[in-house]
Amino acid sequence: MKQNILITGFMGAGKSSVARALAELTGLFAVDTDDLIESLLHCSIKSYFVSHGENAFRRLEQRLANWLASSVDHTIVATGGGFFQVQGLMELGQVCFLNADFDTICRHLHVCAGDQQTVMRPLFQNLEAAKKRFDERLPLYRQNAHHIITVGTQDSMDLARQIQDILRQNGLLAQ
Numbered sequence: 570m571k572q573n574i575l576i577t578g579f580m581g582a583g584k585s586s587v588a589r590a591l592a593e594l595t596g597l598f599a600v601d602t603d604d605l606i607e608s609l610l611h612c613s614i615k616s617y618f619v620s621h622g623e624n625a626f627r628r629l630e631q632r633l634a635n636w637l638a639s640s641v642d643h644t645i646v647a648t649g650g651g652f653f654q655v656q657g658l659m660e661l662g663q664v665c666f667l668n669a670d671f672d673t674i675c676r677h678l679h680v681c682a683g684d685q686q687t688v689m690r691p692l693f694q695n696l697e698a699a700k701k702r703f704d705e706r707l708p709l710y711r712q713n714a715h716h717i718i719t720v721g722t723q724d725s726m727d728l729a730r731q732i733q734d735i736l737r738q739n740g741l742l743a744q
Contacts, residue, residue, distance in 0.1 A: 573662025581674040582667040588647035590729035599645040666714035
């Protein structure tokens with residue numbers, strides 16, 4: 570298994586900010602799968618979704634997972650919300666699932682009527698659809714994780730320290 574640390578979770582769980590905080594604590598590099606894909610595409614994921622659809626995007630995520638497997642080690646990887654579905658995820662490194670409840674995610678995204686953040690997260694324009702997707706994915710996130718970190722009111726650095734402690738206790742991260 571690779572020595573990467575993958576941060577998974579639903580959109581708005583705090584994956585990117587926790588990955589950056591963990592990088593600060595450990596001195597490891599951090600990458601974001603969505604940023605890498607946008608770099609490859611030279612366009613936003615939202616635009617790509619509109620023009621090519623979710624299946625094409627999932628194929629790109631698998632291509633990225635294959636690249637991570639062959640080329641990346643000792644790196645913190647913040648994943649997109651659906652990246653947990655890639656084949657071979659658990660072999661890419663230690664998968665840490667940020668387990669935030671739906672209300673916490675909504676607070677993180679500042680979801681309320683007319684809020685600008687909602688526009689940036691199209692799924693949250695229909696809260697029922699967002700909640701349905703969340704409920705469908707929750708057991709899958711749990712199944713595809715080595716470690717589950719409960720997200721509440723902690724800030725990113727506190728969550729990063731929890732991950733660091735868990736990995737150290739299991740001999741997976743140097744003291």
